[in-house]
Amino acid sequence: EKMKIVATARQVPERVVTNDELTDLMDTSDEWIYPRTGIHNRHVVTDENTSDLATSVAEKLLAESGWSANDLDFIIVSTMSPDALSPHTAAIVQGNIEATNAFAFDVNAACSGFVYGLSVASAFLSSGRYQKGMFIGAEVLSKLVDWQDRTVSVLFGDGAGGVLLEKTEEQKGLLAEELQAYGDSGEAILTGRFANKNAFVGEISPLDPYFHQDGRGVYSFATREVPKVLNKALEKAGLTADDVDLYLAHQANHRIIESMAKNFGQPMEKFPTNMVEYGNTSAASTAILLDELQKTGKIKPGMTVAFVGFGGGLAIGAQIWQF
Numbered sequence: 001e002k003m004k005i006v007a008t009a010r011q012v013p014e015r016v017v018t019n020d021e022l023t024d025l026m027d028t029s030d031e032w033i034y035p036r037t038g039i040h041n042r043h044v045v046t047d048e049n050t051s052d053l054a055t056s057v058a059e060k061l062l063a064e065s066g067w068s069a070n071d072l073d074f075i076i077v078s079t080m081s082p083d084a085l086s087p088h089t090a091a092i093v094q095g096n097i098e099a100t101n102a103f104a105f106d107v108n109a110a111c112s113g114f115v116y117g118l119s120v121a122s123a124f125l126s127s128g129r130y131q132k133g134m135f136i137g138a139e140v141l142s143k144l145v146d147w148q149d150r151t152v153s154v155l156f157g158d159g160a161g162g163v164l165l166e167k168t169e170e171q172k173g174l175l176a177e178e179l180q181a182y183g184d185s186g187e188a189i190l191t192g193r194f195a196n197k198n199a200f201v202g203e204i205s206p207l208d209p210y211f212h213q214d215g216r217g218v219y220s221f222a223t224r225e226v227p228k229v230l231n232k233a234l235e236k237a238g239l240t241a242d243d244v245d246l247y248l249a250h251q252a253n254h255r256i257i258e259s260m261a262k263n264f265g266q267p268m269e270k271f272p273t274n275m276v277e278y279g280n281t282s283a284a285s286t287a288i289l290l291d292e293l294q295k296t297g298k299i300k301p302g303m304t305v306a307f308v309g310f311g312g313g314l315a316i317g318a319q320i321w322q323f
């Protein structure tokens, strides 16, 4: 699947909330949060919504690549925290940047959203029907958490990151992927449930729009199932874990990533992390990390990179890319 990531970009809100500031808001502490999660800070919106973060990423991508908005065939936004169900966030971005030739739609695979969205975007290019695409992971999770609930509100943050994708004749692109869903465990990560009611039967289901998670359950799910999915993707690519130069995993929890590195017998240097600064930004987390690595010259031509997502659904995904 010959395609390449032409540009990367990220956008996080200015407002930084430290663990110590959360201590003023609820009964928690840096001494509780940091050792369990690896998180010290998170960025939280002040007046931006998801589409604003995504639009900033879109503008940076175009500026960095020299492409014009009209070059784009499609814009895909992966988010579990859209501005609204309608208009969908990708369409808002399309309007904001006046990409008149681009169709636009959102995907939602929660914290696997970057890998799933990258899979959808790359499939459009592999089909031969389209040549240039924009893919953005964007989240404002701060609107989905109950900021009185110390068990989850300390874990999440806001942010966006994205890539421009293009077909190429060069020997680079998507080598293999493995995507899986585990819907029977879906209750482990809940959020954004809105009331199901109508004039005829009144309220059908309770209204609790907030984030709830079975942290221990998700933790054991991730450490048990992610290695199997990643091994399947490596097998399809005809590669071993040693062949991968960088593993860009969803930035949910530092200990989970440490256990992945150990499971694959790989040094932590191959598993860069940045949740210390951003918390868990769901579909944006891998995109933000990719841009930080790209901008600091850590993604070199010829590198083999594994993208790994896991979380709500429950869902898991891994893609192996040749840069």
Ligand SMILES: O=C(O)C1CCN(c2ccc(-c3cc(CO)ccc3Cl)cn2)CC1
Pocket (backbone or CB within 6 Å): 036, 037, 111, 155, 189, 213, 214, 215, 216, 218, 219, 222, 252, 253, 256, 280, 282, 310, 311, 312
């Ligand atoms: O309470 C403890 O000691 C800890 C506190 C931190 N833990 C966790 C567990 C799971 C997640 C998580 C969440 C999502 C949702 O986006 C996706 C993917 C994951 Cl792996 C984040 N943190 C484990 C228990």
